[in-house]
Amino acid sequence: TQLLEQSPQFLSIQEGENLTVYCNSSSVFSSLQWYRQEPGEGPVLLVTVVTGGEVKKLKRLTFQFGDARKDSSLHITAAQTGDTGLYLCAGDTSGTYKYIFGTGTRLKVLA
């Protein structure tokens, strides 16, 4: 059973465009993380959010944790070709560091 659903599954956009990726669940998470994965590599952590309503910014990336801590979004402003990759959200439902991953969003930014 996949607790975390991400949308869209695939996204192909032109350089300079904005985009938002969503991570949704019916479960409450004590914390939620976003990762980016390049081909042939393991995922690399981008951010961790722990408080409902929290917003974190990482250069052109903005992450938001839902008020009820059941969902999150990742917004990229003025996408660049270097943003291309697989974006994964992961949530911890029990505070035990047993992280469950979402289905992933594969982003391709075209020059």
Add this chain to the structure above:
Amino acid sequence: NAGVTQTPKFQVLKTGQSMTLQCAQDMNHEYMSWYRQDPGMGLRLIHYSVGAGITDQGEVPNGYNVSRSTTEDFPLRLLSAAPSQTSVYFCASRGMNTEAFFGQGTRLTVV
């Protein structure tokens, strides 16, 4: 600074064969996990450990065994490989308040 080291990087098994995927970390992290990654499925948790001598099942544990005799090592055993276990396997470790670090993955094909 090795981080998380997985071996082997690639492996081809015949149905019914057994093998062990190795995972070692040099960061003295308490938490270690094994995931498998299949197309369109994100990462699914197989087994995890919160410390030496303690392991627990994740989302998809059937067909896999683990043990954690030391803090550093967390091997994953396939007792009788099946084609459904063809996947990319990732090991991850994290400390109490640190991000998760992933190995580079093991690409396993069962024929």
